[in-house]
Amino acid sequence: MSTVLLSGKKLARLIQQKAHDEARDLETDGLRPMLAVVVATDDGSTHWYVRSIERAAESAGISCRIVDLGHDATEQVLASVLKDLGADPSVNGIILQTPLPPGVRTDELVGHISPEKDIDGANPLSLGRLAVGQPSFAPATARAVIEILDHFDIPVAGRNVVVIGRSAVVGKPLSLLLLERDAAITVCHSRSGPLEKYTKTADIVVVAAGRTGLLNGGHVSSDAVVIDVGTNVLPDGSLVGDVDEASVRGVAAALTPVPGGVGSVTTSLLLLHTTEAAREQSRALVRGTSG
Numbered sequence: 361m362s363t364v365l366l367s368g369k370k371l372a373r374l375i376q377q378k379a380h381d382e383a384r385d386l387e388t389d390g391l392r393p394m395l396a397v398v399v400a401t402d403d404g405s406t407h408w409y410v411r412s413i414e415r416a417a418e419s420a421g422i423s424c425r426i427v428d429l430g431h432d433a434t435e436q437v438l439a440s441v442l443k444d445l446g447a448d449p450s451v452n453g454i455i456l457q458t459p460l461p462p463g464v465r466t467d468e469l470v471g472h473i474s475p476e477k478d479i480d481g482a483n484p485l486s487l488g489r490l491a492v493g494q495p496s497f498a499p500a501t502a503r504a505v506i507e508i509l510d511h512f513d514i515p516v517a518g519r520n521v522v523v524i525g526r527s528a529v530v531g532k533p534l535s536l537l538l539l540e541r542d543a544a545i546t547v548c549h550s551r552s553g554p555l556e557k558y559t560k561t562a563d564i565v566v567v568a569a570g571r572t573g574l575l576n577g578g579h580v581s582s583d584a585v586v587i588d589v590g591t592n593v594l595p596d597g598s599l600v601g602d603v604d605e606a607s608v609r610g611v612a613a614a615l616t617p618v619p620g621g622v623g624s625v626t627t628s629l630l631l632l633h634t635t636e637a638a639r640e641q642s643r644a645l646v647r648g649t650s651g
C-alpha cells in the first residue's frame with residue numbers, strides 16, 4: 361500500500377496569494393494591513409519563526425511590527441503592550457508569541473488581545489465564539505488542518521475523526537471546527553488510555569500532542585488519513601512530527617509530512633486572517649462614521 365503524502369506547500373502558496381490579493385485591494389482603499397507580533401524570549405528557534413512570519417508578511421504586502429520585549433519582560437508590561445496594540449488603529453492583527461518568561465501567566469495575558477485583532481484565536485473569547493458558531497478567528501493551526509482536508513477533497517461529514525490533543529490552541533478549536541463540519545469526533549489526551557482503541561477504526565486521525573513517534577503504523581487502518589500537527593526538534597536540530605513516519609508510510613492511505621505540511625499552511629493563514637481583520641475593521645469604521 362502506498363501512502364499519499366499530503367504536502368501543504370502548494371496550498372500555503374495559494375493562501376499566501378489570496379492574502380496578497382486582499383492586501384492589494386485594501387491598499388487601493390488606502391489601508392496597508394499591519395500584523396504585530398509580541399515576543400519575550402531569547403529562544404533562537406522562536407526568533408527564527410517570527411522572522412519567517414515577517415518575511416512572509418512583507419512578501420504578501422502586509423506590514424509586520426515585531427515588538428521584542430526581551431526575556432525578562434513582566435506580565436504587567438506585556439499586558440500593557442497588548443492593550444496599546446489593541447487601541448492602535450494602524451495595527452490590524454496581533455500575535456502573542458510563546459514561550460513567555462517564567463512566571464508570566466499566558467492564560468491571563470491572552471485575554472488582553474483585542475478579539476477583533478486576535479488573528480490566531482488566542483483570547484478565550486475567540487474560542488467561546490467558535491464554540492457557539494459566532495464569527496471569530498480560529499487558531500491558524502486548527503484552521504490549517506481544515507484547509508488541508510478541503511484542499512485534498514477529503515470529506516469530513518459523517519466520518520469518524522480522532523483528534524489527539526486537547527489544548528486550547530489546537531485540539532479543542534479543531535474539534536469544534538470538525539464538529540461544525542458534521543464529523544463524529546473523539547478527542548484523546550494523556551489520560552484517555554491506549555490510542556489504538558480509538559485510532560484503529562478512525563477515518564481521519566489528527567495528532568497534536570508534541571510527542572515524537574506517538575502514532576505509529578500499528579495504530580491506524582489502511583484507509584486512514586493521518587494529519588500530523590506535531591513539531592518536535594530533535595537533538596541534531598531536525599524537525600519531526602508526532603507520527604513515526606517510517607512505520608505509518610505504507611499503512612495509512614495518506615499522511616501530511618513534517619516539515620512541509622500543517623506548519624506551512626498555518627503561517628499563510630496568519631496573513632490571510634490579518635487581511636480579513638483589516639477588512640472587517642475598516643468596515644466597522646465606515647459603519648461607525650456613517651451611523
Ligand code: NAP
Pocket residue numbers: 501524525526527528529530531548549550551568569570571574589590591592622623624626
Ligand atoms: P500542548 O498544549 O502541550 O498539548 C498537548 C496535548 O497532547 C495535551 O492535550 C496532552 O494531553 C496531549 N498528549 C500529550 N501526551 C499524550 C499522549 N501520550 N497520548 C495522548 N495525548 C497526549 O501542545 P499544543 O500547543 O497543543 O501543541 C501540540 C503540538 O502541535 C506540538 O508539537 C506543537 O509544537 C505543535 N504545533 C504545531 C503548530 C503548527 O503550525 N504546525 C502550531 C501549534 C502547535 P493532556 O491535556 O492530558 O495533557
